[in-house]
């Protein structure tokens with residue numbers, strides 16, 4: 001059974017409303033006015049033309065490379081200092097691979113990853129050492145990402161040990177502070193992961209990511225393995241941490257509702273490409289790419305409250321499956337499932353550009369985009385009923 005006991009929270013007030021069971025509140029959408037869209041701040045991470053192709057081997061008796069999974073195929077994205085940037089898309093579109101490339105758990109096939117002005121795309125382990133501590137990752141599965149044989153104290157102090165960091169007052173003191181920051185009891189320093197609930201384990205993962213005072217955290221589906229009532233609490237924690245500690249986040253998720261609550265800017269991925277990117281309001285209220293429309297219109301399908309029927313809007317049901325990334329469609333990769341597709345879509349890949357009517361920094365890759373006046377769908381994005389209840393304080 002999932003039980004979220006928040007014992008202490010002094011460093012950052014993340015426990016507001018969640019100590020009492022069922023009272024957790026999902027923070028409201030962040031302000032992202034036109035000003036924010038026009039001047040998003042100083043770039044921290046700049047990814048250009050990033051490619052990751054995984055070789056496909058075949059043949060007998062000699063195995064040769066017979067093809068490639070085009071997991072990430074030439075993406076550009078920028079994350080600014082202290083910004084939360086959401087990366088969304090269906091399963092298999094290349095989100096996790098992007099996260100792993102940025103944290104350099106994977107080596108790119110080509111392209112550049114510039115962190116604070118330095119290209120780290122092909123940096124060696126030694127070259128990466130000085131910035132390793134600044135880029136951290138939070139993983140999807142809190143069950144498998146923590147070593148079951150290590151105490152919480154050992155897990156959280158691990159990164160400090162590896163990097164030879166001795167904070168004032170010692171590592172144990174710092175770990176206890178971190179436990180408080182993430183809303184856990186510092187007295188649980190000597191406990192093991194199995195003694196915690198799923199949500200608490202993800203808090204341990206967050207504390208471990210914070211141990212080296214990172215400037216950028218790549219959070220790969222950090223709440224999708226959690227019970228829906230716990231998701232709100234962990235999103236709340238991440239948002240508070242981002243705001244209070246000024247950490248930039250690349251927040252990877254398939255759930256548009258969650259990303260909306262966490263990100264000032266959002267990029268939508270499809271089959272290894274970014275097909276639309278912009279500030280949160282542009283993406284959710286004035287999406288131009290048919291795929292973004294489809295994703296937004298599909299969100300109520302995962303809820304049980306019939307939100308789309310109430311608003312009288314039609315849901316867009318995408319035909320067919322996502323094509324194989326080994327042999328993606330020519331031209332626009334979305335064309336095989338797109339109701340607006342024409343001949344040009346098969347022959348010319350649409351560039352990711354600012355369309356007339358779009359705000360600055362709202363880019364779309366489509367030959368036949370939706371009109372900028374096409375009805376906003378933000379109100380269609382209904383959270384799962386449990387999250388909605390939390391958001392409305394109905395707990």
Ligand SMILES: Nc1ncnc2c1ncn2[C@@H]1O[C@H](COP(=O)(O)OP(=O)(O)OP(=O)(O)O)[C@@H](O)[C@H]1O
Pocket residue numbers: 054069070071089090091092093094095096097098254325
């Ligand atoms: N190590 C690998 N070797 C071969 N193919 C891979 C490897 N890792 C990922 N892929 C493939 O690359 C594509 C993109 O995978 P990725 O995990 O990045 O997608 P995703 O959007 O994060 O999806 P999910 O949410 O399901 O993880 C998929 O087709 C996947 O099968």
